[in-house]
Amino acid sequence: MLKLLLSRLATAVPSVVGVLIVTFMLTRLLPGDPAAYFAGLAASPQAIAEVRTKLGLDKSLPEQFVAYIVDLAHGNLGNSLSTGQPVAAEIVNRLPASAELTLVALFVAVAIAIPLGVLAAVKQGTWIDHLCRVVTTAGVSLPVFFTGLLLAYVFYYLLQIAPAPTGRLDVFISAPPDITGFYLVDSLLTGNAETFWSALKQLALPAISMAIFSLAPLARMTRGSMLAVLGSDFVRTARASGLSSRTVIFTYAFRNAVLPVITTLGMVFSFLLGANVLVETVFAWPGIGLYAVNALITSDYAPVQGFVLTMAVLYVVLNLIIDLLYGLVDPRVRLDA
């Protein structure tokens, strides 16, 4: 197991190096001059030049890259221009909000997509199958920012069922003590039902907007892999030996079909992390996506850099976990891939 972990880590290293280079290049290309911003109102060209030297922006690109890596090694991602805060601290603060939203969305998506996929496979070729296909394809065709707007309009504004799209909690409810940073978990741990309920209500709409978007790949993969398994010899044998079709589908077929679905999770995650940015913008969700969009609009390069880097590292780590998970679920998988 440890060997597996280490070798997987080793394969992730080049990706991380690539990510570092790309992020650095991207932000050096961003338009705008942090020196002019920091030099303040009505600054003279000399003052700007001084600030530029102070920020190290007058050095050559390779020198700046080294400085960037050294800073990174010290956990320093620079300061945001518009909020004035260290980027690393803000990302750490905001990450749980994004992670909680993404995980809840993923949970909702899995809870709907997998039964849907199984159903479509079992009823292959019938109208149910077609309906599943149309519904999931329609889901993946919906731009998340549009779904979000629509849901907020209908459920908050028209029907008045959902709470106001203003962040993670009702304004008059205080946040639970910071244990994991996930409000749902923290409020349960401290036995605060009110906070839990409020957090859940706030999560519902953004999570559903994102879940709808990720139904399709999961449902399709489930359906495909179920079909393959249902057509295989051992299922035929099981059927022939008189087991009820319920037992065959759930005990034999599904357990085997679930493996390829796990690998799809990685892709779905990439989807969701991207969708996060848009959904957070619509729902004023205080996560890192909203942070990055605001930074992007103001050309505030340190947060953009920090965000892209965090997302990429997160994604590499997630894929690693999925690989390991896969190895756990199916001991046959070895490292030959």
Add this chain to the structure above:
Amino acid sequence: MIAMVRHARYVLSENPVTGLSFALFALFLFAAIFGPAIAPYNPLQSDAANALQAPSAAHWFGTDQLGRDIFSRVLVATRLDLTIAFSSVILAFMLGALSGVAAGYFGGWTDRIVGRLADTIMAFPLFVLAMGIVAALGNKVINIVLATAIINFPLYVRVARAEANVRRDAGFVEAARLSGNGEARVLLGHVLPNIMPIMMVQMSLTMGYAILNAAGLSFIGLGVKPPDAEWGIMVAEGANFIQSGEWWIALFPGATLMLAVFCFNLLGDGLRDIIDPRQRT
């Protein structure tokens, strides 16, 4: 060929949804080509007296803050949106298919370099990378195209590489090589055409994603410059008006955008059924 047509007819009859998607595709193509010619109003012309009008017989989709006709703007935007999506898909195909085929065919260093490049891109959540690219290179449509192409690049590399790898030692490739063709010629003249059908499927599948991506970027304010009409930016403009009751400004461009992506997704599935019956899921 005849078998192919027969198969296509079979797939269409078995799957009416695919037929519908072909019809929709024709409609969008029509709008993209003739949209500016048939739009009832000038999509850029403001009309203060008719600002924020709800849908009516005169303005089917209503008017926006500046009194511009939303139906005309949605119609005219089709060309821009589809152009962005088409060009980025074609660019991704050209870059991805070529390097993928080369990687799969030659193996070794070529394979390693191309593979690393694709892996690095795949290490980013794709939309996030696209955001970064457009922000860095500048707020221009051409950069949306580029960003969308770059994030789709690894998908093409993977497919092309796998397919080329399989065909490397296939009979027809051997034959081409033996009859004195250089490696480049074998690659471009024989291997590449052979994997075209599969690449076509890949292209129609990524079209939908490309449209969504472009619209998402302009939604957060990147890319398209005012006063040009584009679906994503129109939804963003309309978002400010939804809660004061002017729902039509965001709804119609959003719904059209959804329909277009829906159409390309179904089309991609349908094409896959026709071209590659084995992969039918």
Add this chain to the structure above:
Amino acid sequence: MKRRTFFKTTVAASAAATAAPAIWSEAKAQARNETLLIVTESPPNSQDIHGVGANRPAYEVSWNTHDRLMTYGVKKDANGNDHYDYTKLEPELATEWDLKPNSVTFKLRRDAKFHDGTPITAKDVKWSFDRAVTVGGFPTFQMAAGSLQKPEQFVAVDDHTFRVDFLRADKLTMPDIGVPVPVVMNSELCKKNATEKDPWAMEWCKNNHASGGAYKVEKWQPSQEVVFVRNDDWKNGPLPKVRRVIQRIIPSAGNRRALLERGDADLSFDLPSKDFAELKKSPKLTVVGTPIENAMMYVGMNVATKPFDNEKLRQAVAWAIPYQQIMDTVMFGQAIPLFGGADNKSKGSVWPQKDGYSTDLDKAKTLMAEAGYSNGLETTLSFDLGAASTNEPLAILVQENLAKIGIKTTINKVPGANWRAELLKKSMPMIINAFGGWLNYPEYFFYWCYHGQNAVFNTMSYKNPKMDALIDKARFTTGPEYDAAVKGFVDMAFEEVPRVPVFQPLLNVAMQKNVTGYRYWFHRQLDYRQLVKG
């Protein structure tokens, strides 16, 4: 409203069944009554108004948590709303002052304390003033606008006496001591958090306030929310009525409006014009729109380079702008027109005022020909993306009309943090921008925007020795001589039109009916101290 009542009744009904809900909604209801919830668009980036790049929301934090020596009085505006009175300076930390030709001496309140309990003394005031004129950037500039420039000017005579020596007679010196910049900071606390590299504790003050003002920051989550609690020991004015103020950042204007309409938020600041126009009709809300003093939205042209070095061309542009359309569709009528006056002559020593331009495309075309551009020209029209909700439709309308007289423009959206850098470069040929001066004097506006010192706000790079002479004259004179100077520079600005005034914006605020006491301030931020809820 409906949802809230429904929610309350269901909670009451279910209280018998489950004990928990009753408890939590009571706590919630109480918290709700004592708290003022403000929803606003952009977050503060500092608690220190002297901080590098401190933004306008940061001024608000500083204004409410710090004391100044003096504050301004209050009057009623034309609509009967409270409006600060720039003619009346009133005590804050200083109980009285003695103004002499060469200096002013302040007596400080003897029982005033900082939040940490240490008494406020004259040496704190001196330290704070020294800081403002030393750290550079905006605070130093603002101090200099009132001829407050050197630490030697500030003298702590004894613990409760503080003197400012004047460098020159400047009528802006006293008003400048009442603006948000010269705050009184806890010098000992700051020094404790200073470092050798950072003697003024700039770094620490970003996220902490060393002050004794009416409110304290209880929770500081920049970009999400800031929670203020009242300083119950505050002595420098009447104790504020509101115990807690939550400032919640809601970026979308639509959401802010919905929260307000549904009764979830108490007050929304800086409303878009459309919401303001519509909410005015709501019986549930109070809305107040105050013309922003000494401010205007304008189309600026760079006179230092071609093509807009040509006066006739600039006049052509001024005749081509679709003023009324902008008023109607962009501003929804919620602004004061600065166009369509009888002629291009000043109508008195007030600013801003109407110029004589209106939309007349024929006149514009004639001027285009006279300027030698009968074949038209191409240029770019830039604006700050940070204020896109007004700037973008405005730019589109201007673009459309300019096209009609042969000026083809490309719209250039500049990201917020870049805007100032771009302004500094003075290379954009044509821009849409707004400027407002704190101190309500025409010459103050002109000093920043038209003077040959070429400050960043002189976005047109306009330099004219005659203009400079008139502005300088107005700064240091009074009476008829002053009026003549003002008339001189206003006439010149209208005639040569390096910037085309479009409208004077309003500061729009909407609040629940039970919120009263709102006061307009020149710094255009919210003062929590006068607000009352219930």
